[in-house]
Amino acid sequence: MFNDNDTLTTKKAHRGIDQIRADFPILQTTVYGHPLVYLDNAATTQKPNVVLKAMDDYYKIYNSNIHRGVHYLSQKATDAFEVARRRVQEYINAKHEHEIIFTKGTTEAINLVASSFGKRYVKPGDTIMISELEHHSNIIPWQLMCEDRGASLKVIPINEKGELKMEAFDALLDETVKLVAVSFVSNTLGTVNPVKEIIEKAHARNIPVMLDAAQAIQHVGIDVQFLDVDFLAFSGHKMYGPTGVGVLYGKESLLNEMPPYQGGGEMIKTVSFEKSTYNVLPFKFEAGTPNVAEVIGLEVAINYINSIGLDFIREREQQLITYALGQLQEIDELRFIGEAAERAASISFLVGDTHPFDVGELLDKQGIAVRTGHHCTEPLMNIFKIPGTVRASFAFYNTEEEIDKLVKGVKKAAVLLG
Numbered sequence: 001m002f003n004d005n006d007t008l009t010t011k012k013a014h015r016g017i018d019q020i021r022a023d024f025p026i027l028q029t030t031v032y033g034h035p036l037v038y039l040d041n042a043a044t045t046q047k048p049n050v051v052l053k054a055m056d057d058y059y060k061i062y063n064s065n066i067h068r069g070v071h072y073l074s075q076k077a078t079d080a081f082e083v084a085r086r087r088v089q090e091y092i093n094a095k096h097e098h099e100i101i102f103t104k105g106t107t108e109a110i111n112l113v114a115s116s117f118g119k120r121y122v123k124p125g126d127t128i129m130i131s132e133l134e135h136h137s138n139i140i141p142w143q144l145m146c147e148d149r150g151a152s153l154k155v156i157p158i159n160e161k162g163e164l165k166m167e168a169f170d171a172l173l174d175e176t177v178k179l180v181a182v183s184f185v186s187n188t189l190g191t192v193n194p195v196k197e198i199i200e201k202a203h204a205r206n207i208p209v210m211l212d213a214a215q216a217i218q219h220v221g222i223d224v225q226f227l228d229v230d231f232l233a234f235s236g237h238k239m240y241g242p243t244g245v246g247v248l249y250g251k252e253s254l255l256n257e258m259p260p261y262q263g264g265g266e267m268i269k270t271v272s273f274e275k276s277t278y279n280v281l282p283f284k285f286e287a288g289t290p291n292v293a294e295v296i297g298l299e300v301a302i303n304y305i306n307s308i309g310l311d312f313i314r315e316r317e318q319q320l321i322t323y324a325l326g327q328l329q330e331i332d333e334l335r336f337i338g339e340a341a342e343r344a345a346s347i348s349f350l351v352g353d354t355h356p357f358d359v360g361e362l363l364d365k366q367g368i369a370v371r372t373g374h375h376c377t378e379p380l381m382n383i384f385k386i387p388g389t390v391r392a393s394f395a396f397y398n399t400e401e402e403i404d405k406l407v408k409g410v411k412k413a414a415v416l417l418g
């Protein structure tokens, strides 16, 4: 559906769930005497042994700075770093490897585009279009840029199920819009947005589109050429890789036109006190020593995902979501927040009149990790007129047995909290 390249998504996991879980040492942890039930995967995913080992190996065996050394270790580290760039390129099917910019996460990738694209293309009176579903990371950078450039935001509204109102999108799309920046998948509601349609409609008016793929990259195959998306941002830590690394994909033609985001080493060609010139892509946007170990860890995380298979991951997570929705809806006091027809691995809910924090705390005491609060989507919470939600978010290593524990825990919380 999101990928026209079947070969990317046809692999299957040939190992049992116990073997898969054994790849993740943290899943053997106990919390307050209970086996950990980790259902906070939208906040961050757990890391398999292979990722931990790859980062450890870098520090133990070939720790060195990259791109500027002729010695053996530096070349080995540089090679590993650039292999990672190619792996990311393959994973999202980018046309060129220099369209892959390493950042420290989705947030930095969005800030980079807001700042640099803003300076190059946005004038007073222009607008940037986002949606009511956005994470703060896909609101604030645009707000900051708009303040700076004398521009303003347009916001695509949602319906009561938590889906974008596409007729409103059509009506908002006019010549003032310089960029559309929306999430691929909502971190709070799990809604999968019709991104292909959004891109096609925006492109019909020559408006570029940026996708916040922080909650999509680990669940669905993304082919940037098939989508024809202009910018895409995601984080390593949400796809079984380390924190401190993320990716900005950008079309070469746009990135080449945009000014540097930060200044420093790596991003320059020549430096003098009168005038400096800048390096070519991708280095123009990678100032300073990058997170080498984390980039190497991300490469191994992608290999790990490929070995499990995105097809398998998508199918397994859909089974878990369907099972969880079925079980949770048996609880009388429970109310789902967001019921989009198409959704990825997150479920938000409230239990009667109880505060989400109280439910979260009671679940925690049973070893069940869920997220409670506004999930960095305060405007969305205001639209639903709620203080926050309880969010359970799944990964392929979760089990039906863990969902049963969640359901039992929520029932207990409903009784205890009245």
Ligand code: PMP
Binding pocket: 042, 043, 104, 105, 106, 107, 108, 135, 137, 138, 183, 185, 186, 187, 212, 214, 215, 235, 376
């Ligand atoms: N966008 C979405 C949809 C997210 O879920 C998150 C993380 N919760 C972010 C952006 C920000 O990601 P990071 O903190 O890794 O930069």
